Amino acid sequence: MTGQERNRVRVVVVGGGTAGWMTAAGLTTLIPAAADVHLIESAEIGIVGVGEATLPHLRAFIQRLGIDEVAFMTATHATFKLGIDFRDFGRIGDRYIHPFGTYGQPLGGVGFHHYWLRRHHGGNPTPLGAYSAGVVAGERARFARPDPNSDALQDSFGYAYQFDATRFAPFLRAHAEARGCRRTEGRVVSVDRDEQDGRVTAIHLADGTRIEGDLFIDCSGFRALLIGGELDEAWEDWSHWLPCDRAVAVPCTHAPGPIEPLTRATAMPAGWRWRIPLTTRVGNGYVYASRYCDDDTARDALLAGLEGEPLAEPRLLRFRAGRRRHSWSHNVVAVGLASGFLEPLESTSIYLVQMAITALIEHFPDARVTDADRDGFNTAVDAEYDRIRDFLILHYHATTRDDSPFWNHVRTMAIPDTLADRIALWRQTAQVAHYSYGLFLEPSWLAVYLGQNIVPDGWDPRADGADPAKLDQALAALAAGIGTAIDALPPHEASLPR
Amino acid sequence: MNRQNRVRSVTVLGGGPVAGIAALGFAQALPGARVDWIMRPVDPAALADRLPATLPSSAPLLERLGLDEAELVRHAGATHRLGERFLGWGPADYIASEGQAMPLGVPGALHHHHALAPRHPLHRYRPAAVLADAGRFVHPTAPDGPLGFHDYGLRLDPDAITPFLADRATRAGVRIASGDGVDADLIVDATGPASAPDWIDWTDALPATTLTLAETTGTAPDPCDTYRATDTGWQATWPLAQRTLTGTATLGTGPIRPGRRAEPWQGNILSLGDAAAAMGPLCWTGFALALANLSLALSLLPGRDMPPLLLTEYNRRASLRADRLADLLSAHHHLAAHAPPRPGLAHTLAQFARRGFLPHFEEESVGAERWLSVLAPAIRPARPDPIALSAHPPAPLDRLHATLAALPARLPPYPDYLARMRHA
Secondary structure, eight states: OOHHHHTOEEEEEEOOHHHHHHHHHHHHHHOTTTEEEEEEEOSSSOOOOOOOBOOTHHHHHHHHTTOOHHHHHHHHTOEEEOEEEEESSSSTTOEEEEESBOOSOOBTTBOHHHHHHHHHHTTOOOOGGGGOHHHHHHHTTBOOOOOTTOOSGGGSBOOEEEOOHHHHHHHHHHHHHHTTOEEEEOOEEEEEEOTTTOOEEEEEETTSOEEEOSEEEEOOGGGOIIIIIITOOOEEEOTTTOOOOEEEEEEEOOOSSOOOSSEEEEEETTEEEEEEEOSSOEEEEEEEOTTTSOHHHHHHHHHHTOSSOBOSOOEEEEOOOEEESOSEETTEEEOGGGTEEOOGGGSOHHHHHHHHHHHHHHTOOOSSOOHHHHHHHHHHHHHHHHHHHHHHHHHHHSOOOOSSHHHHHHHHSOOOHHHHHHHHHHHHHOOOOOOOSSSOOHHHHHHHHHHTTOOOSOOOGGGGSSOHHHHHHHHHHHHHHHHHHHHTSOBGGGGSOO | OOSSOOOOEEEEEOSSHHHHHHHHHHHHHOTTSEEEEEEOOOOTTOHHHHSOBOOGGGHHHHHHTTOOHHHHHHHSOOEEEOEEEEESSSSSOEEEOEEOOOOOSSSSOHHHHHHHSOSSOGGGGOHHHHHHHTTOOOOOOOTTSGGGSEEOEEEOOHHHHHHHHHHHHHHTTOEEEESSOOOOSEEEEOSOOOOOTTEEEOTTTOOEEEEEEEEEESOOOOSEEEEEEOSSEEEEEEEOSSEEEEEEEEESSOSOOOEEESOSEETTEEEOGGGTEEOOSGGGOHHHHHHHHHHHHHHSOOOTTOOHHHHHHHHHHHHHHHHHHHHHHHHHHHHTTSSOOOHHHHHHHHHHHHHSOOOOOSSOSSOHHHHHHHHTTTOOOSSOOHHHHHOSSOOOHHHHHHHHHTSGGGSOOHHHHHHHHHTO
């Protein structure tokens, strides 16, 4: 061994699946001189595999790993995703798309949405989405990869993927093993701890194998063998704000028609259902609160709403919303479901894995973990979870639905102060409280606020100065320009790998 | 109907460039409003008015105000600040600068690669610092070669900038008068520091509380300021267009009281400049902070009723910004053993000492390079960066050093470059 190899941190990843193999691929590609990675996974334990829609950040991750997009999409049966089509959340019959991208352009230092609000109150019926290239492209199922160096309307949106996550893990496994990741098949049955400082020193498998390590990554899903089972790290429960705790999922055939570059989220009596189109099939699921709906009713509702033929038996998943108080404790780092869970309403599950891996590399220890490593990682991860939590709660709370006990609960529940303050600022002034780091910047909040009928009655008074007819003309010209630019793009399916 | 009604009148109080840009900014943002600028004598302790400079992050607001750099050079005595040299401020002398590091062609940040093989001081590997140290400045060119990665601010001549802004403000419709304030929907207090009940004191961490200024004429302008540590504080050289200012700062108790208000916007009174946050004399940051806060005020511009939630959002962001800028100044002082670190700085230091990592903060006024300029020379991270360690082949640092060392000789001395701009 060279001197460098001798000094590498022995990283043991417990658990395969998306979290485990993303971590292994990330560490072996990006810090091979610092990490020696050994992944333990059990073939017996089922992979959850419901994280099928993603965010644009995943593109950066696979690029950083040197993975070719076409190869990745082919292996995972991926389609492009331009946003999420939300239906029936604010009111039954309402619909809006939350895109990747902005709305309009600021004018005179005043945000576009203030002008839109002024004309909306003045009777202009055009929805905000008409001024977003991402929304229009999603509605019309058009797509071409945007040029990041261009200011043109047809380049002013982002995109992500909709894919079969159960194929993503094997794809990454090949990548990681080619870069030196060792894999052992087995089930962890016990854990050795250091008597003085409590760190994990080794794990034991069912077949008697003992594996030592310096740093252990807990990717064992909800079972959380290390962070929960062994270290008993506290779990912060969020079920009072996000009561959904089950999902029933089933794939089905495509209905005739174009493959939409959109994930659909339709509100249901006790939660919501997803529809995620891949190249080969459509993924479906009903996320629901067992307190308000039994499993049989949920399964029947899911099957009744399919647009194609089921391709498997529906699968039931159980979870709970929340996160570890500390995702990194001692020398155990929880990534994925062992770290926390938020329902996939805004496709954040794989993002949370990716950002944990990024934070882990930024705070990667040497053989001894220090407080600075743990604190830096936990601060970053906790902030992301909490921000996403608040954004998801908004989707439920911003409703006038009163047609079921579930909707009555979420409509009337107390919400976190952080969220309440934001909503109050928005209602009075049409301003979005600002931050620059992490998910869901201003356009995302605009999409959900206005899509779900939280319409301010006060906005920037500078938007009142322009002549209303001229302003309507300018808005119409912008919407027309976006429509023309998007119609010139090829259909979504033309860009999919064959 | 909009529940918010627009502001019809603004009164700006103050005698220096902070009041000037506020008057100009509000006049432009509110075309129908009456804007009065009531001139008052500049408070000697109002350092944002007396030592005005901009940061690279100020550029968008200057553009929005229509303050073209070439005109500031020609009519407001502006000079380019590319670097700040610190001598005797820690274990190694260093040059602070802004911009990006040149791409190395391998993954990993420059300062991490440098920490693995520190043959020369870090500032020898950064274009802005190399140029500044050699007395050279040119505008950045297309981002291909070594001249595409530096960033700079502007020092404004304190005597020339206020008349320049007064002229601009008048042309924008501002009425300039002296005497008592005029009642208005919005009052901007740019009168300089005054005791306020919600004042938060920073003198523990920012100990330069006395400043004596002197000037020498017949000197040449230079793109690099110098701060030389002395037994009692420091001595600064600020080489402006027509004269060089020197500042002698003493640490301890004195008339300058660094600190900030907890709530700079209360009711219909917005405090800007030293009335809101007194940054002290180091690096001339007060005016740039006032610019950033003006920009924030113009983007959040409330209606006549001044909704409390909007003022709360302004105060939240303005306070974060002032604190973070104070953290940066605290870094200079703390690493020179002048003072203990501010809390935000202590967190940054702990993360940097461990792995050369800069944690994210909201409302930063400077880029990562500016932070690394001051932290890296004093702190060698305990743990080498794993990405840099994994880079193969290793980063071509020697080639970078040689490329940058040869750069200044190809460029005109700054006085010539500036003269050409002034007389163009």
